[in-house]
Amino acid sequence: MGMRRGTNLPRMGDFNRSVILEAIRRSVEGLSRIELVEATGLSAQTVTNITRRLLDEALIMEAGRTINGPGKPRVTLRLVAESRFSVGVHLDPAVITFVVLDMSGAVVRRRIVRVAEQEPRRVIETMARTIDGLLDEADVDRRRVAGVGVAAPGPLDAERGTVIDPPKLQGWHRVALREVLAEATGFPVIVEKDTTSAAVGEVWTAAGAVDDSFLFLYLGTGIGASLVRDGEAVRGSSQNFGEVGHIVVDPDGPPCACGSRGCVEVVCTPQAIVERADAAGVFDGDPDARGARVVEERFTLLSERAGEGDPAAGAVLRGAAAHLAMLVSVLTNILDVDRVVLGGPFWSRVADVYLAEIPGRLEARSATRAVREIPVAGTVVGDDVGAVGAACVVLDSALTPRASDLYLDR
Amino acid sequence: MGMRRGTNLPRMGDFNRSVILEAIRRSVEGLSRIELVEATGLSAQTVTNITRRLLDEALIMEAGRTINGPGKPRVTLRLVAESRFSVGVHLDPAVITFVVLDMSGAVVRRRIVRVAEQEPRRVIETMARTIDGLLDEADVDRRRVAGVGVAAPGPLDAERGTVIDPPKLQGWHRVALREVLAEATGFPVIVEKDTTSAAVGEVWTAAGAVDDSFLFLYLGTGIGASLVRDGEAVRGSSQNFGEVGHIVVDPDGPPCACGSRGCVEVVCTPQAIVERADAAGVFDGDPDARGARVVEERFTLLSERAGEGDPAAGAVLRGAAAHLAMLVSVLTNILDVDRVVLGGPFWSRVADVYLAEIPGRLEARSATRAVREIPVAGTVVGDDVGAVGAACVVLDSALTPRASDLYLDR
Numbered sequence: 144m145g146m147r148r149g150t151n152l153p154r155m156g157d158f159n160r161s162v163i164l165e166a167i168r169r170s171v172e173g174l175s176r177i178e179l180v181e182a183t184g185l186s187a188q189t190v191t192n193i194t195r196r197l198l199d200e201a202l203i204m205e206a207g208r209t210i211n212g213p214g215k216p217r218v219t220l221r222l223v224a225e226s227r228f229s230v231g232v233h234l235d236p237a238v239i240t241f242v243v244l245d246m247s248g249a250v251v252r253r254r255i256v257r258v259a260e261q262e263p264r265r266v267i268e269t270m271a272r273t274i275d276g277l278l279d280e281a282d283v284d285r286r287r288v289a290g291v292g293v294a295a296p297g298p299l300d301a302e303r304g305t306v307i308d309p310p311k312l313q314g315w316h317r318v319a320l321r322e323v324l325a326e327a328t329g330f331p332v333i334v335e336k337d338t339t340s341a342a343v344g345e346v347w348t349a350a351g352a353v354d355d356s357f358l359f360l361y362l363g364t365g366i367g368a369s370l371v372r373d374g375e376a377v378r379g380s381s382q383n384f385g386e387v388g389h390i391v392v393d394p395d396g397p398p399c400a401c402g403s404r405g406c407v408e409v410v411c412t413p414q415a416i417v418e419r420a421d422a423a424g425v426f427d428g429d430p431d432a433r434g435a436r437v438v439e440e441r442f443t444l445l446s447e448r449a450g451e452g453d454p455a456a457g458a459v460l461r462g463a464a465a466h467l468a469m470l471v472s473v474l475t476n477i478l479d480v481d482r483v484v485l486g487g488p489f490w491s492r493v494a495d496v497y498l499a500e501i502p503g504r505l506e507a508r509s510a511t512r513a514v515r516e517i518p519v520a521g522t523v524v525g526d527d528v529g530a531v532g533a534a535c536v537v538l539d540s541a542l543t544p545r546a547s548d549l550y551l552d553r
Numbered sequence: 554m555g556m557r558r559g560t561n562l563p564r565m566g567d568f569n570r571s572v573i574l575e576a577i578r579r580s581v582e583g584l585s586r587i588e589l590v591e592a593t594g595l596s597a598q599t600v601t602n603i604t605r606r607l608l609d610e611a612l613i614m615e616a617g618r619t620i621n622g623p624g625k626p627r628v629t630l631r632l633v634a635e636s637r638f639s640v641g642v643h644l645d646p647a648v649i650t651f652v653v654l655d656m657s658g659a660v661v662r663r664r665i666v667r668v669a670e671q672e673p674r675r676v677i678e679t680m681a682r683t684i685d686g687l688l689d690e691a692d693v694d695r696r697r698v699a700g701v702g703v704a705a706p707g708p709l710d711a712e713r714g715t716v717i718d719p720p721k722l723q724g725w726h727r728v729a730l731r732e733v734l735a736e737a738t739g740f741p742v743i744v745e746k747d748t749t750s751a752a753v754g755e756v757w758t759a760a761g762a763v764d765d766s767f768l769f770l771y772l773g774t775g776i777g778a779s780l781v782r783d784g785e786a787v788r789g790s791s792q793n794f795g796e797v798g799h800i801v802v803d804p805d806g807p808p809c810a811c812g813s814r815g816c817v818e819v820v821c822t823p824q825a826i827v828e829r830a831d832a833a834g835v836f837d838g839d840p841d842a843r844g845a846r847v848v849e850e851r852f853t854l855l856s857e858r859a860g861e862g863d864p865a866a867g868a869v870l871r872g873a874a875a876h877l878a879m880l881v882s883v884l885t886n887i888l889d890v891d892r893v894v895l896g897g898p899f900w901s902r903v904a905d906v907y908l909a910e911i912p913g914r915l916e917a918r919s920a921t922r923a924v925r926e927i928p929v930a931g932t933v934v935g936d937d938v939g940a941v942g943a944a945c946v947v948l949d950s951a952l953t954p955r956a957s958d959l960y961l962d963r
Contacts, residue, residue, distance in 0.1 A: 184961030379889025479789025551594030
């Protein structure tokens with residue numbers, strides 16, 4: 144039987160160091176030592192000791208003095224953004240997106256690489272070469288790179304860092320992505336679900352409270368959900384939280400390979416929506432065109448036509464929004480969150496229509512509508528949320544304080 | 554913007570005290586100080602200091618010495634079970650169940666009261682009188698009562714401790730249950746969803762690891778879900794986690810008042826199952842009989858007939874199990890848990906049929922079947938899981954260490 148572990152002074156010291164570094168990072172203008180005492184509840188002595196060490200390590204710097212009435216002037220402490228970097232890679236069936244972030248979470252380099260259907264090992268080699276090129280361009284000292292985060296479609300075998308048969312990545316059968324990429328780059332690699340990465344990116348980028356709790360609904364080639372509770376992404380026991388593809392959102396919908404009908408997978412994905420639009424006569428081109436690239440182009444075309452007032456295109460998108468609202472209501476009724484964020488690579492194209500349709504439908508189906516409303520908003524991160532999020536996963540695991548880190552090791 | 558708070562020595566001391574008390578409580582045979590050092594990772598000095606204080610407060614006692622080779626004999630430390638008590642009340646549409654637990658989680662008194670449709674205030678008065686009577690019978694010193702936990706059907710207004718319009722409790726509109734019962738009994742009262750209470754009861758009663766993670770599916774008058782992650786019940790932002798009534802589990806199912814079809818509410822509840830059995834000709838009595846009591850009696854009859862080999866009754870129950878398996882798969886695919894526990898007041902009557910049907914169906918629909926299996930089992934607590942769980946909620950909030958308790962107050 145496992146027992147809960149106690150804590151001790153060195154654990155407490157590490158935790159408080161992370162708390163102070165996080166408070167400084169999250170403040171746009173920097174903080175004085177007195178403000179840190181107020182923000183963290185720590186004693187002035189503890190704050191002085193910890194900030195001295197952070198200054199020695201050049202993770203923070205003194206940036207100006209404020210005179211505020213009599214007494215000593217206050218010294219503002221600010222993050223040294225370029226003291227650490229991290230790399231984010233978003234592995235998608237159509238494209239691979241790369242970003243380099245500094246410790247403030249700012250994107251210092253970005254690149255998109257289209258990969259035709261290639262053997263996984265060759266794709267990983269391309270990744271390693273691209274990462275190397277981006278770090279050269281940005282003139283980043285390799286010793287300051289905290290690691291590489293890869294956002295990949297689930298489900299994942301988190302223990303082995305492998306991608307397991309993601310339905311939309313052909314040939315990626317149990318590829319040891321973490322190990323092979325770590326060897327090719329020389330950096331530690333974290334493989335995370337694209338949906339979870341996106342949620343971590345949202346937490347790092349949004350200037351929300353540290354105890355923010357929200358559902359992130361990820362609109363990519365597939366649809367996935369992730370959850371942030373008290374500022375922390377909830378990963379689940381096997382790190383596969385949020386597989387929502389076979390939730391029924393339309394009892395009158397088309398049959399699904401799973402044996403049911405009207406699942407998210409056959410109703411809400413870009414491919415399903417494009418097929419419905421095709422049947423509604425929205426497109427004039429080749430009705431048999433296939434593949435991830437074609438779906439993406441047609442999805443863009445559909446949203447453009449809807450924006451131009453094409454009634455058939457508008458009706459298809461509003462219908463898709465209504466079905467997604469069903470999914471969102473199922474998830475919020477289960478998970479009981481404060482708010483909902485929608486994002487992912489396909490999000491910006493449907494944001495207007497979806498934000499007009501979803502909130503009212505969600506409200507009507509909310510189990511807790513008598514006690515509160517659940518606001519719905521688009522991501523603050525943009526279309527690169529997968530790659531940015533993957534880089535944030537690396538920064539997050541290195542920098543964010545976790546109460547659970549206080550437990551003594553076994 | 555909220556900031557994360559640091560921690561300090563007094564917080565650490567309180568936390569380590571809870572860790573040691575929990576370790577002693579969870580050990581059936583008691584633990585020596587050396588075993589506590591091993592179990593918790595704390596220093597011998599810290600263990601000695603904390604156990605001395607626990608002995609002074611009479612929460613633990615010295616129970617025998619073991620001689621183990623040369624050196625000083627080891628003293629076994631054991632919980633003083635009768636040092637604290639708590640009361641659990643399960644408010645159900647048909648019956649109210651009361652239990653008194655000691656600190657070890659053992660039931661020392663139990664009573665069931667059937668309430669006809671009464672005005673909520675009169676029901677609360679009955680509760681207070683029954684609690685008083687039970688404590689008298691068990692000869693419990695009122696100063697040793699940690700509080701009263703009430704398991705109530707959701708949704709709840711947790712801030713006000715009120716029940717909001719639970720669909721199956723007529724007349725309970727925004728009743729200030731917590732406040733009124735606290736006044737009537739003189740004890741602190743915690744109101745918790747019945748489903749969450751059940752999960753806490755399961756954690757306290759099962760001798761699982763402290764980092765146990767499971768989905769608890771609660772079969773009561775309504776169906777609800779709760780989640781335990783790392784040994785702690787997940788309550789959600791408004792403490793209404795787990796509203797699953799309008800998840801579609803049968804696209805061919807009957808229409809639901811929510812506007813959809815085949816929802817859990819109209820397919821998986823005892824009432825829905827009894828109606829289906831009625832239509833299948835399982836019962837020979839009055840087809841128009843209604844009310845919570847009739848549903849309960851017929852549900853019992855249905856399970857008895859299925860057990861006796863009645864093919865129509867068996868088919869209805871197996872169908873209900875298949876639909877519940879759909880719900881379980883939706884939940885496990887979202888929540889990514891290690892295992893599933895089924896329980897609640899209606900559980901024991903269907904356990905055999907459900908445990909034969911659900912695991913295979915769940916496996917077939919699991920998004921992570923390539924990496925792991927998800928075992929399914931019945932509760933270890935029994936039909937009183939709601940009331941026992943509510944009493945455990947009180948013990949849990951008083952005794953279980955939480956890393957989050959380490960944060961300094963604002």
